[in-house]
Amino acid sequence: MSVVRIVSIPLLLLLGVLGPIYWAFPTGLPVARTSGIVFGWAGCGLLLSSLLLMLREARLANWLGGLERMYRWHHWAGMAAYVLLLAHPLLLAANALPNDRELAWQTLSPFSQGRPVWLGWLSLLTLMIGLATTFDRRISYGRWRWLHISLGIGVVLGLLHLLLLGIDEPVLPLLGLAILFLGWRILREDRGWAAHPYIVQHVNPVAQNMVEVSLRPLGDGLAVRPGQFILVAFLDGPAFRGCGEFHPFTVSGSAVKDEIRLGIKALGDCTRHLQSIEPGTMARVDGAFGGFLSEQDAVPQLWVAGGIGITPFLAFLRAGNLRQPTTLVYLYRSEADAAFVTELEQLATANPKLSLRAQATGDRLPDLNTLLPDRASLAGHDCYLCGPPAMVSGLRTALTRLGVKPSHIHLENFEFR
Amino acid sequence: MMRRLYLSSTVLFWLLVTVFWAGGLWLPPAAESVAVAADKPYSTTELAKHATAENCWMAIRGSVYDLSAFLPDHPSRPEIVLPWCGKEATEAYNTKTKGRPHSPYADELLVKYRIGKFAADKP
Numbered sequence: 001m002s003v004v005r006i007v008s009i010p011l012l013l014l015l016g017v018l019g020p021i022y023w024a025f026p027t028g029l030p031v032a033r034t035s036g037i038v039f040g041w042a043g044c045g046l047l048l049s050s051l052l053l054m055l056r057e058a059r060l061a062n063w064l065g066g067l068e069r070m071y072r073w074h075h076w077a078g079m080a081a082y083v084l085l086l087a088h089p090l091l092l093a094a095n096a097l098p099n100d101r102e103l104a105w106q107t108l109s110p111f112s113q114g115r116p117v118w119l120g121w122l123s124l125l126t127l128m129i130g131l132a133t134t135f136d137r138r139i140s141y142g143r144w145r146w147l148h149i150s151l152g153i154g155v156v157l158g159l160l161h162l163l164l165l166g167i168d169e170p171v172l173p174l175l176g177l178a179i180l181f182l183g184w185r186i187l188r189e190d191r192g193w194a195a196h197p198y199i200v201q202h203v204n205p206v207a208q209n210m211v212e213v214s215l216r217p218l219g220d221g222l223a224v225r226p227g228q229f230i231l232v233a234f235l236d237g238p239a240f241r242g243c244g245e246f247h248p249f250t251v252s253g254s255a256v257k258d259e260i261r262l263g264i265k266a267l268g269d270c271t272r273h274l275q276s277i278e279p280g281t282m283a284r285v286d287g288a289f290g291g292f293l294s295e296q297d298a299v300p301q302l303w304v305a306g307g308i309g310i311t312p313f314l315a316f317l318r319a320g321n322l323r324q325p326t327t328l329v330y331l332y333r334s335e336a337d338a339a340f341v342t343e344l345e346q347l348a349t350a351n352p353k354l355s356l357r358a359q360a361t362g363d364r365l366p367d368l369n370t371l372l373p374d375r376a377s378l379a380g381h382d383c384y385l386c387g388p389p390a391m392v393s394g395l396r397t398a399l400t401r402l403g404v405k406p407s408h409i410h411l412e413n414f415e416f417r
Numbered sequence: 418m419m420r421r422l423y424l425s426s427t428v429l430f431w432l433l434v435t436v437f438w439a440g441g442l443w444l445p446p447a448a449e450s451v452a453v454a455a456d457k458p459y460s461t462t463e464l465a466k467h468a469t470a471e472n473c474w475m476a477i478r479g480s481v482y483d484l485s486a487f488l489p490d491h492p493s494r495p496e497i498v499l500p501w502c503g504k505e506a507t508e509a510y511n512t513k514t515k516g517r518p519h520s521p522y523a524d525e526l527l528v529k530y531r532i533g534k535f536a537a538d539k540p
Contacts, residue, residue: 027489028489079419086429095490105438114519135420
């Protein structure tokens with residue numbers, strides 16, 4: 001990853017924090033009150049930056065080093081903002097201590113204050129409740145997404161709190177930006193206004209609980225590279241009723257006439273329903289995102305795929321781009337789950353640079369020491385891993401033990417939460 | 418990690434809010450801090466002599482307040498408050514933002530800065 005991409009997000013956050021602090025930095029106030037004000041503005045700047053980092057725009061993601069990276073920073077910026085904003089009212093109240101404890105409580109209490117402070121409290125409580133739901137893994141993705149976006153309301157309430165305090169000069173543009181980012185995300189991305197229309201051309205069952213779907217663009221097709229993923233919302237077909245939610249899918253092939261192929265495994269309610277999808281179903285597609293397998297060095301490769309994690313490697317092999325000697329270890333639960341294995345065997349037979357080890361592992365994580373090449377054979381290899389989080393985590397540990405440096409281990413382990 | 422940070426910061430926040438509440442409730446200041454001052458009358462001319470940020474008096478609802486010490490603490494921008502130094506500012510105080518008056522909390526805070534009563538007709 002280029003240096004510009006590496007520093008882009010930290011730089012953005014730094015600007016987001018320092019800008020408002022520079023504007024609002026108070027002079028001649030006691031330390032507690034100064035800190036309270038600075039923490040409030042820093043939290044405000046971080047929240048606004050984290051709203052920008054939740055946008056799913058392919059070009060923006062490219063500048064900022066990828067969607068997964070943006071999401072990771074989005075979470076950290078949001079969390080840091082929350083902690084700073086919790087400290088903000090406490091420090092303002094602490095300003096009255098130790099001489100006047102009653103005044104300290106009155107500064108904090110919403111009951112003895114006017115609307116600006118009520119709104120401040122409301123904003124903080126919205127963030128508090130919104131974040132609590134964010135950490136609840138039991139909530140379905142669709143409901144979770146809306147609860148998470150509702151955190152944006154907390155940001156808007158916080159900015160209104162500032163407006164009611166009579167601070168309108170930088171707050172009005174900031175409020176405009178917050179509404180722009182939220183509207184952009186909800187309308188262009190969640191409602192799919194920016195997505196491209198596609199139609200399902202073919203559906204092939206490739207394993208148990210797994211289909212491969214080919215999508216044909218109805219207008220301009222997206223430029224998709226092997227290893228990238230796209231967001232797809234499947235709508236209605238002749239008899240099929242889609243769930244309409246955008247889900248990420250790694251492409252398993254992209255070739256003829258901008259056609260995109262996706263492997264879809266039944267992992268949740270929507271993807272289970274998608275197993276019965278039929279040709280003629282309309283879809284909206286957004287992307288493409290990610291750069292997995294795109295910046296390979298001219299060194300031997302070890303690819304390890306678990307289950308549906310085979311799709312980025314398959315897309316790469318189908319595109320006929322293999323230049324380096326490559327070992328592909330493909331793990332799946334049982335023979336019934338061995339999607340694409342015949343095609344992979346044919347690809348390995350046709351290409352002497354590719355060596356394939358396909359293996360059913362059962363329900364448990366297999367003994368990685370016997371599966372992976374030994375330390376000597378791994379020297380100088382770049383390793384690419386894609387599969388369930390537990391498997392990827394186990395593989396990372398095993399590869400590090402075998403002497404592979406972290407900079408030579410590349411992951412595709414995308415999660416939207 | 419993130420979840421742990423959320424839980425610990427939230428718990429600590431409520432703990433400190435409770436401490437502030439208990440502090441205000443059970444341990445009120447020993448002496449009434451309100452300045453019972455002074456029914457000394459101040460005229461418009463006298464008031465007008467204190468019209469700078471460092472020396473700012475205002476007449477509000479018939480009383481005169483020396484707000485010099487409080488001004489840096491006022492949440493609004495200085496441009497909003499400073500023009501009222503040295504003047505009768507009841508109207509401005511009552512119609513703070515979009516015609517709304519200041520909060521009861523502000524009223525209470527104000528009392529601490531009272532230095533006398535406003536005698537508009539005094540020469």
